[in-house]
Amino acid sequence: MSDLKRKILDAVKGDLEEIENELTANLNPHIDLVREVAGHILFGGGKRLRPLVMVLCGRLCGYSGTYDKTFSTAFEYLHAATLLHDDLVDEASLRRGKPVAHRVWGNSVAVLVGDFLLARALAITAGTERIEVVRILAELTEAMSQGEVHQLMRKGDTGLSEDEYLEIIRRKTALLFQAACRVSAVLADAPEERQTALADYGYNLGMAFQIVDDLLDYVAETPQLGKATGADLREGKLTLPLIHLLRSARSADRKWVKNLVQLKHAEFTAEEFQKLIDLMRESGALRYTEKVASLYAEKAKAAVSAFPPSAARETLLDIAQYTLNRTA
Amino acid sequence: MSDLKRKILDAVKGDLEEIENELTANLNPHIDLVREVAGHILFGGGKRLRPLVMVLCGRLCGYSGTYDKTFSTAFEYLHAATLLHDDLVDEASLRRGKPVAHRVWGNSVAVLVGDFLLARALAITAGTERIEVVRILAELTEAMSQGEVHQLMRKGDTGLSEDEYLEIIRRKTALLFQAACRVSAVLADAPEERQTALADYGYNLGMAFQIVDDLLDYVAETPQLGKATGADLREGKLTLPLIHLLRSARSADRKWVKNLVQLKHAEFTAEEFQKLIDLMRESGALRYTEKVASLYAEKAKAAVSAFPPSAARETLLDIAQYTLNRTA
Numbered sequence: 180m181s182d183l184k185r186k187i188l189d190a191v192k193g194d195l196e197e198i199e200n201e202l203t204a205n206l207n208p209h210i211d212l213v214r215e216v217a218g219h220i221l222f223g224g225g226k227r228l229r230p231l232v233m234v235l236c237g238r239l240c241g242y243s244g245t246y247d248k249t250f251s252t253a254f255e256y257l258h259a260a261t262l263l264h265d266d267l268v269d270e271a272s273l274r275r276g277k278p279v280a281h282r283v284w285g286n287s288v289a290v291l292v293g294d295f296l297l298a299r300a301l302a303i304t305a306g307t308e309r310i311e312v313v314r315i316l317a318e319l320t321e322a323m324s325q326g327e328v329h330q331l332m333r334k335g336d337t338g339l340s341e342d343e344y345l346e347i348i349r350r351k352t353a354l355l356f357q358a359a360c361r362v363s364a365v366l367a368d369a370p371e372e373r374q375t376a377l378a379d380y381g382y383n384l385g386m387a388f389q390i391v392d393d394l395l396d397y398v399a400e401t402p403q404l405g406k407a408t409g410a411d412l413r414e415g416k417l418t419l420p421l422i423h424l425l426r427s428a429r430s431a432d433r434k435w436v437k438n439l440v441q442l443k444h445a446e447f448t449a450e451e452f453q454k455l456i457d458l459m460r461e462s463g464a465l466r467y468t469e470k471v472a473s474l475y476a477e478k479a480k481a482a483v484s485a486f487p488p489s490a491a492r493e494t495l496l497d498i499a500q501y502t503l504n505r506t507a
Numbered sequence: 508m509s510d511l512k513r514k515i516l517d518a519v520k521g522d523l524e525e526i527e528n529e530l531t532a533n534l535n536p537h538i539d540l541v542r543e544v545a546g547h548i549l550f551g552g553g554k555r556l557r558p559l560v561m562v563l564c565g566r567l568c569g570y571s572g573t574y575d576k577t578f579s580t581a582f583e584y585l586h587a588a589t590l591l592h593d594d595l596v597d598e599a600s601l602r603r604g605k606p607v608a609h610r611v612w613g614n615s616v617a618v619l620v621g622d623f624l625l626a627r628a629l630a631i632t633a634g635t636e637r638i639e640v641v642r643i644l645a646e647l648t649e650a651m652s653q654g655e656v657h658q659l660m661r662k663g664d665t666g667l668s669e670d671e672y673l674e675i676i677r678r679k680t681a682l683l684f685q686a687a688c689r690v691s692a693v694l695a696d697a698p699e700e701r702q703t704a705l706a707d708y709g710y711n712l713g714m715a716f717q718i719v720d721d722l723l724d725y726v727a728e729t730p731q732l733g734k735a736t737g738a739d740l741r742e743g744k745l746t747l748p749l750i751h752l753l754r755s756a757r758s759a760d761r762k763w764v765k766n767l768v769q770l771k772h773a774e775f776t777a778e779e780f781q782k783l784i785d786l787m788r789e790s791g792a793l794r795y796t797e798k799v800a801s802l803y804a805e806k807a808k809a810a811v812s813a814f815p816p817s818a819a820r821e822t823l824l825d826i827a828q829y830t831l832n833r834t835a
Binding site: 288 | 536537538540541592595596614615616618619620621622623625626627629630632633634636637638641642644645646648649651652653655656657659660
């Protein structure tokens, strides 16, 4: 484990334990199968990054209530709900080294347990007694589902632009981080400019996080990633390294890459995948992707730098840095 | 069209037009495909029963705001969301005479557009500015998804009891009607006993409606139903006529029926299906199902009879009666 990861985990140990307890306590289904399937996705080794940044942002705003840990679970439930539905949409096989839910229990159960988790997130949000928080969650859920449809529609399209890619990951990832950070400020009755600053932190953190996620899908080691690399390519999902490569490659290489993306049943070989990564390295696509992620991480840091120094602020800065350093 | 249906439609013509307009105006997706798929399920000939009873119940409580028609769409969106997901879960082919969405656009799109509609329902609910209404919707969504999982788990199980069946349809249908009627009273600031009375109306109406729905799946004419009869049997879904038959049939018949339910790939013939219905008729299963539905409809009528006479009350009484008379 890197020193930075160790430092973050030491700083938030108590918070993570409380979040973990709340995740179990608030799940509360009537049906055992729902508990089992929800548990499979919820307690399968997630980083708890969304609830954690929400709690830390609340602390930064001097939140003094007792509902922060409870409420933070709404973001993890919502995240888990979208994972259940997205794994089905993406026809994924593995997540964090385990078979995905729809492969174990079937599509139907995955859909319905996702719906249940979405509803739990909403019920917990209603528990804040703040209608504007409900509104933020509702708008978030709308945007996320449309982001996924957008991504689905553009599958296999080698004409996807960087701007369109950024818009897709904004909806599917960054908005959830943004909402988590913004509502923590709303609940703490922080002034508007603090809400905006934390929303900016969340948005930029989410963008950096997803871009690195998409990069790791090419360059991570499989055991650390918990699934085979190349999943995005297999699903015809264009992400930044590939978009940059298509833009910058020589004509012959570009043609070869396009063919690879459009292969029926994604039947590319390990050698072809390695050649693709070599091309990404040579053309500067990997470096470019790292650079874009790092710009977002820097913006995230700048957004919290306006707050006075505190342990919470330091951890939020460390988390922004960690999105770049992580290897899985 | 029956005289009763004509009378109801004449009484609510203006309301239905406004609800229809609001359903279009509030859908509001960014993505054309989302509009198309949501439109397929939303504007495919639904009865608008849920928004309609909500609006009528509000009128009964003297609701004087302007948000009732807008808010009523939340219940239709929520209903449409569950139809999209349930058709997938049930592996259905036709709804109201048209191919279901997941057969046209695939499972992924059906799941994601369902999520979008759920989120729209929530956003419109937040527009009431009443946190208790949000809480009712959240609890409803949780209960509905668990009801569907429950039903799925018991598929093909000939040991399903009448009580368990009633619990399943309570969650999957009656709670939505109940919530629609209750929140109309909450929004009109009606006293607690009126809220309870309307919740009772909605609950009992929903139970009657679903029991008749399940009956029609055996005895309706296919063109009127918009899909083949026998869908529940094909899906291994036990409903009241079959539960009663299994309970009351002679031993040899019971064995034959059990085999029919458990047939691989539901490969029963038209003759076998007709024999099943004959058995249901002879054993009194059809009559019993009608009787149970009618008891719920009577309870629904009793619940609104406490209100002073008005046009809205008369239509709510007519609707309760209509659930029994309808042929599709």
